[in-house]
Amino acid sequence: MAEYKNYITPEGYAAMEKEFQYLIKVDRPEVVRVVSWAAGNGDRSENGDYIYGKKRLRQIDSRIRFLTKRMDAAEIVYSRTQTNTEKVFFGAWVTLFNLDDESEIIIRIVGQDELDPAQGYISWVSPMAKAVLGKNLGDAVRVVTPAAETEYEIIDIRYE
Template identity: 55%
Template sequence: MSKAFVRESEVDEDEELVEVQSFPGFKNYMTPAGHRALREEFERLVKVERPQLVETVAWAASNGDRSENGDYIYGKRRLREIDRRLRYLTKRLESAVVVDPREQTQTDRVFFGATVTVRDLDTETEETWQIVGVDEADAGKGKVSWIAPLARGLLKAELGEVVRIPTPGGVRELEIVDIRYEASS
């Protein structure tokens, strides 16, 4: 098979990721916990993973023929991945606007960082979501990005208000039953 079909691209993919997640005109809001998580990942990559990998690659390079040296080939590839991630994290941390939800004064409305409990008026089920930054979003943990349709529908709504959220399955009507501003985990 031709190498053209199997060779991995060495194009700077983090540039593409940053453009996708840094929408023009939008700020890179994040909670203190999200900022701390990115900073910890950056520190771990710089102080632990990358130095260990550089040592492994240097050892593998000293073994001779690099063309069939799995440790060397894998190590160089992983180094590129780590360097790409470090550039991405650097850009995201530099552009971060950290917003502490506990400092919110208008607690009867939904703003960034709020933990919102809603009741679906069709099914009478309740869901709780925290509105967080793009890099922190994790639906499995109840964290939704502030630019997601759900969050955008909830932002600036008041306690007791019914909001209409368009979804692929149709419009959902959600009543806001609780708004909390607390430290995220």
């Protein structure tokens, strides 16, 4: 991830911020409370609450460090302000017509921290996104992935 800028949508940044705040204000304090209680129960070597709690604290702290770095490096892209709506840019919703099997798919080009293939959210550095970025409505694009090579036509571009 480090070789790319950390472009992110406002919604993606808000989701990261929400997770960060939850970890800091809710999850970590609760685990610290449980670990403190468990530590007071004597022998820590066989104390499951203590051992699991310490492990969970390390996981939480690791995630907090990761989120902090990603948010500090984030460049929020406001796609709703896009004026050239006939061209595919970061944040666009793109409807593609598969010229091979005549099906349609809808994707949204988002940051690496926002991936959600089930919703059609793909990273701007993925082969599909690289194929459509900068292209115009009506353009045909060839997408080469490890699994297949497919040709699509861009039939709709939206910025919401």
